[in-house]
Amino acid sequence: MPATPAVPDGKRPTLADVAARAGVSTALVSIVMRGAKGASEATRERVLEAAREIGYRPDARARLLRSHRSRLLGVQFGLQHPFHADLVEGVYAAAEPAGYQIALSAVAAGRGEQRAVETLLADRCEALILLGPQAPAPRLAELARQVPVVSVARRLRPSVPGVEVVRTADAEGAREAVDHLVALGHREIVHIDGGKAPGAADRRRGYRTAMNRHGLAEHIRVLPGGLTEAEGAEAARTLAAARPRPTAVLAFNDQCATGVLDVFLRSGIAVPGDVSLVGFDDSHLARLAHIDLTTVGQDIPRLAGLAVDRAIARLEGDGAPTGEHVIAPHLVVRGTTAPPR
Incomplete structure (x- = not known):
């Protein structure tokens, strides 16, 4: 077989190109590509080798359309x-x-x-x-x-x-986050919620349930927030100006938490030295080395x-x-x- 490609540069190779390269019929190439019976093992190998050489890839979408699925x-x-x-x-x-x-x-x-x-x-x-x-x-x-x-x-x-x-189980995740913060000694724990976002109501409920269970009902505080960094940052600016300031924050999700983290650090508020911070999701964002966020992981x-x-x-x-x-x-x-x- 020739060593050079059998199709012009930039053109997607076709079954006919594979057939010409392998010296067989297009119908035989189709049989090989579909994995159907009718081709000898030697022919099958020759066709597959030709396909590799010219960079042929079966068009899966077209095959599926022909099958009506x-x-x-x-x-x-x-x-x-x-x-x-x-x-x-x-x-x-x-x-x-x-x-x-x-x-x-x-x-x-x-x-x-x-x-x-x-x-x-x-x-x-x-x-x-x-x-x-x-x-x-x-x-x-x-x-x-x-x-x-x-x-x-x-x-x-x-x-x-x-x-x-x-x-x-979003409510359970929020409870685990509060349990962790309480075990560390925190009492002034604020939740930045997700508004009407999916999961927000359950996370808000889990936070309240856990705070009540730990006898911290009078310390419950829910701030409006959302899914984005900007919404987390807006809530963080409110907290940065608060006196007394809470010692821990549970954010609706990791992205919201990164907005909180950015505002705190720019305001000279050390995390976790001054305020501890927990996110939710364990997205790839939380795992970045410079963020290193404690979070509630979803599987x-x-x-x-x-x-x-x-x-x-x-x-x-x-x-x-x-x-x-x-x-x-x-x-x-x-x-x-x-x-x-």
Whole structure:
């Protein structure tokens, strides 16, 4: 065989190019690429070697379209959320070995959830995995009448027919964070909440429950916050000016916590020397060396894997009713918590 590529530079190699390279028919190349019977072992090796030499890659999307199935799982995610990025990585890891591909559609400042989902449906996604959806229950029910839907990281009360829920026990995670801070000796513990974000109500409830259980009801203080660094920073500016200042802060999530950390450090407030800080999610952001954030970890591989498993189960005829799957959190202690001075 010639050593030079059989296709012009910049052109995607085709089955015909592989056939010309291997000296066989296009039909025979198709048989080899599909793994079907009808080619000898020697011919199969010759065709695969030719494909490697010219850089041929099967067009999986076209093959799936011909089979009248897309085998695509559509994933809606928040572009600005580090935790969602980690979940997406876990979804890929779970879906590809099962023979499914992933189509992503982002929610951003100028692109809402409805547009994100419409794009996935237009791409012929067979099921939807929605990360932290904020759509109202009737909209989720409408989607579930079209395709299987899995909601990740959001409690649905009451449950929505046809929608699987995979989430962390958020209230339990907040309780673990407060228990950790109390064990260190903190009493003035403030919670910066997530407003109407998925999981915020449960985390707020877990904080209040734990404070009451430790006899600290009079020290309960919840500040408005949100999911972003900017919202964490705004709450932190309020705390930096407070007298007396709390000795510990539980932020809604890691991103919010990084906004708190930035304002505190710029204001000369040492973390954890003056104020201890806890986030929530254990996203890759929390693990950065210069942040080193104590946080409530969500089991990202398990959440992502279970979301994919449930989506595929619905597609492949699992007759079990839809339900809620709740994963336990775990506290990850790093460098932003210490006993109060």
